[in-house]
Amino acid sequence: MKLDWRDLITWDWPLAGLLTIALLLDGAAASEVGHYDGRWELPGFLAVCALALLASRWPVVAGVGVVVVLLAGSVVLRLAGVTVPSAAGGLGAAEVAAVLAVIVAVVRRLSRSTAAGLVVLLLLSCLVVGVLRPEHPAAPQDLGWSGILPVVAVLAGWYLRTRDARHAREMRAVTVAAQLRERVALARELHDVVAHHIGGMVVQAQAAQAVAVPDPGAPARVLPVIERAGEGALSAMQRMVAMLQDVGGEPASPTTDLLADLRAxxxxxxxxxxxxxxxxxxxxxxxxxxxxxxxxxxxSVTNARRYAVGAREITATVRSADGTVRVQVRDDGRHTDRPSRSGGGGYGLVGMRERVHLLGGRFEAGRVPGAGWQVLADVPLRAE
Incomplete structure (x- = not known):
């Protein structure tokens, strides 16, 4: 997985601020120790803080990494006989904040069994740290905070876990509703197309019957026309599989002049x-x-005008070749992340993808190198 530093800065800045404050507290505590040498402690503190910032994306790596850094750092401090300022149980304030942040991420992101195992491993490593680091006898207040803070972190992670699950259910429900709306709209449009073909067949058949007596050759000339109309109706009907249920809404008018409609x-x-x-x-x-x-x-044009900040131009290209129509709409603006948190929610893309897939086509949408957004679709001209 590629790390998005912009997303990291946007969403994890509160945690980064908390860890920074904890590091400053450790620095203030260290300044009161005359013989203290920060070169022994600072690398470990920075390492656990970095792992805490990555925990929301790689909770397993961050959890195991924090355990390794704490234990290895404590062994080094023990062998060197270096005493470091402690906030609780031999841990510095930055280490305490990092461990709690990792516990929250682990409980929030991982399965129950995996989360339980990692939380136990983290707590055991904290106990071992208190034993390994020199001259840090456990004070009563340390024992109290050491018991309360992990419980608070677990509860916070569980709260975020349940909130994420609820949000995911809501997103699935809205997405399914958007897909259903597009299916119903497409079914109605195809229904109108089929009605057009069948209506033409009926007119041709009636005309053949009307002129059959004075012109015996008329039915032979009309039957191929009826056959082609029937093939068109059958092709359109094949696209309506799984969309036979009638669910309210206004029928859409079929397109009769694509070029004129695109220009409009x-x-x-x-x-x-x-x-x-x-x-x-x-x-x-x-x-x-x-x-x-x-x-x-x-x-696509509506989305580009709505979301493309600073766009100077939107290009829309429609080409047909080799039995496929390719639609490409591209802008040169700066786009906010989709789906957005207000308005639209990116469900227009869901609807477009649904339409194309139901017709047996291919749909892509996303950022383009440099700047801008592109929608690309290949729609077959005939049903498979």
Whole structure:
């Protein structure tokens, strides 16, 4: 897993501030010790603080690492006969804060059995530290804090664990709802397409019956037309698998002129970011696919105008080749992390992905090198 330093600074700054304060307290305590040499203590303190900052991402590594650093550092101090200022049980204030932070992360992120094992290992290492480090007899107040603080850390981690689980359930429910809305909308659009094909078949059949007597060859000419319309209807119906349940909502109008609709969807209002549209359609696009293409461009342009800070231009490209329509919408702005914490929540991307996947296509969305955001979709022109 790659470490995102920007995310680390954004979300872990309270812990970093707490550890910094603890280090300052250790420095103040050390200044009162005349023969104290910080070169013995500082590397270990900095190491456990760094591990505490990484614990939210790698709790197992951080937990085991803190144990190793504490025990190895205590052995070195014991052999060198160096006494260090202690906040509790032979541990410095920075070490106490780091151990508690790691306990919170372990309980929050790991399974119950793994978390229990690591917490016990951390507490046992703290007890061993109190024995190994020279001239640190346990005072009554040290014993009290040594028992209370780990319990507080475990309870804090458990609270965050339950809160995360509740938030995950809510996110899953909202995502499923967004997927269902897109499925229903797509089902209705495809239904309209199928109705168009079947309506044409009925008209052709009626016309053939009307002229069959004066023109015996008319049915032979009309039947291939009816056959093609039936094949189109069957192709569209195959895309409606698992979407037969009718769930309220307004039916969407099928796209009849994709180029005109794309131009209308990318018109630049006053003060909005300009959109450059390029359309190259080498073959006809079925109405069901055209509707999805239009929705992809509309949603992507809307997202770019909403989220692309400082964007100078948005490019929207629609090309068809080798039985596939490729939709690419890209901007050159700076984007906040998605999903956002207010408004939208990134569920427009969920809907676009759902539409493309239901049609058997491929969908990608994300940052591009340098700056900007890109939506890329390949939609097959015909059902597999």
């Amino acid at each position: 969807a990318t018109v630049t209002p006053a003060g909005a970011t300009e959109v450059r549209l390029a359309v190259e359609l080498a073959e006809p696009v079925p109405a069901a696919v055209a509707t999805t293409v239009l929705r992809l461009v509309q949603e």
